[in-house]
Every structure is written in C-alpha cells, then in structure tokens.
Amino acid sequence: MLDRLPRYIDPLHLADKRSELKGALSLKDFGRLGDMLSDTDGNVVIDLFFSREGRLAKIEGKIETHLRLVCQNCLQAIAWPVQAEVRLGVVNSLEQVDRLPPGFEPLFVEEAKILLQDIIEDELLLNLPLYPKHPEPCVAQDTGSRTPSQAEAERPKPQDNPFSVLTHLKNLESPHGSTKK
Numbered sequence: 001m002l003d004r005l006p007r008y009i010d011p012l013h014l015a016d017k018r019s020e021l022k023g024a025l026s027l028k029d030f031g032r033l034g035d036m037l038s039d040t041d042g043n044v045v046i047d048l049f050f051s052r053e054g055r056l057a058k059i060e061g062k063i064e065t066h067l068r069l070v071c072q073n074c075l076q077a078i079a080w081p082v083q084a085e086v087r088l089g090v091v092n093s094l095e096q097v098d099r100l101p102p103g104f105e106p107l108f109v110e111e112a113k114i115l116l117q118d119i120i121e122d123e124l125l126l127n128l129p130l131y132p133k134h135p136e137p138c139v140a141q142d143t144g145s146r147t148p149s150q151a152e153a154e155r156p157k158p159q160d161n162p163f164s165v166l167t168h169l170k171n172l173e174s175p176h177g178s179t180k181k
Helices: 011-015 094-098 116-126 150-154 165-169
Strands: 020-026 043-053 056-070 077-091 107-110
Touching: 011 043, 011 056, 020 116, 043 077, 043 116, 056 116, 077 094, 077 116
Parallel strands: 077 107
Antiparallel strands: 020 043, 043 056, 056 077
C-alpha cells in the first residue's frame, strides 16, 4: 500500500498504462462527507485498476472504510462499514454515457486531471443512507448520576390555572353593589 496517493490523476493516461492505485486517504480530507460523520478518525482504503476496453477508459476496484455516522434520531454515533465496488466509465459527453457497458456509472472528465479525492468521496456518499439511524429503537443514554428524586424535581410541574386570578375577582363585590357567587 502506498503511503501517499497522488492528489490529482489523469484517468485517461492511467488507463492507457493499465495502472493500479492502492493506498489510503484520511477521512479528514473529505469536506462534504465530514458533515455527516461524528468523527473523522480513520482512513479509506483504495484499490483501483485503470484500463481500456476499446475506446472506453474504465476504472474498476473497491474502497473500504468504517465510518461513524450521526444517528438522526438520537444524535449518537453509528458504526457504518463501507465496502463498495467501483465501476466507472470515463466519459466527456452524453453520447458516451449511452454506450457504457451494463453496471458502469459515468465519470465525466472535462479536464485532463481530476482530484482522486473527489472520485472517492462521491463513491462514499453514494453508499450512505439518506437518513442514518440505529437499526434498533434509539433510547436516551442515561449517565446514571442522577437520583430518582432529582429526576422528579427536574420533571415539569403542572402549572396553576392562569385564570385562577379571575376566579378571585369574580367572587369580589362588583362596583354596583351586588355580589356574584
């Protein structure tokens, strides 16, 4: 495994040379993904092979990592393993998208070099749930430091009737000399 993967790659050149990229990228480098994680510790292990099939440049391989997502119910961390297969066809027009082999997704390349990190981050985002949550019902995790009497004291007490003052006024003598009870 490489200690350092290239930041920018030329997928067409790599496909011509039938190159392989193996290595790891830190989760701290992924900006769009970072907002969904409870922590950014860890790496994404990458194993990509670049090749050509006729005129089509292809990227095939896999990415693996263990993410810690934020549960949208309880806001606690969820362990989310990702083992994704990567099958991309390098294209620069919509006509080329229609000619991709089955099972391949398009990777639009407008310039010669693109960020490797962007390709990996896109693949990770595609493998995340829309609404991350624990498989079992979430329960608030109690620290156990409070006593039952403290919990009762923190519980909201029923409010006095806000109209109770009016009851007192109702029972007072009216300014015309009559009383109502």
